[in-house]
Amino acid sequence: MFKHDKKKRPDTVSVILDDRAVDLPARVSVAAGLLDIGEIISRTSPSSGKPCAPxxxxxxxxxxxxxxxxVKRQACMTEAREGMVIRRHLDPEDKGDCP
Incomplete structure (x- = not known):
């Protein structure tokens, strides 16, 4: 679905995703960048505990x-930037400490 031209390697930005360093394509939303690298699950539903995806x-x-x-943000509306710290709170018990 989200594939780059194999002849051209996209520019990337380095971010911290769930306490590990990853590279995302530059000039795309965080959601699109995560989908591009195969990180499909965006969060865990607080009501059902099931995984969600964009x-x-x-x-x-x-x-x-x-x-x-x-800050809790919509990843599809946020452009990936160098040095971002992204936490998906995939554990249903981990509600995060942001408002």
Missing amino acids: HCLMGVCFECLMEIDG
């Missing part, structure tokens, strides 16, 4: 909500 990719569904630089 759905609409245009800011309507909130399925890509995650903690980005200490």
Whole structure:
């Protein structure tokens, strides 16, 4: 679904994803970048405990909500930047400490 031209390697930005360093394509949203590297699950549903993934990719569904630089944000509406710290709170018990 999200594939790059094999002849051209996209520019990347280094981010911290769930306490590990990863490279995401530059000039794309965090959600698109995570999908590009195979990180499909964006969060765990607080009500059902089931994994969620980005759905609409245009800011309507909130399925890509995650903690980005200490603030809960929609990953599809946030451009990936060098040095970002991203936490997906995949453990249903981990609600995060941001508002």
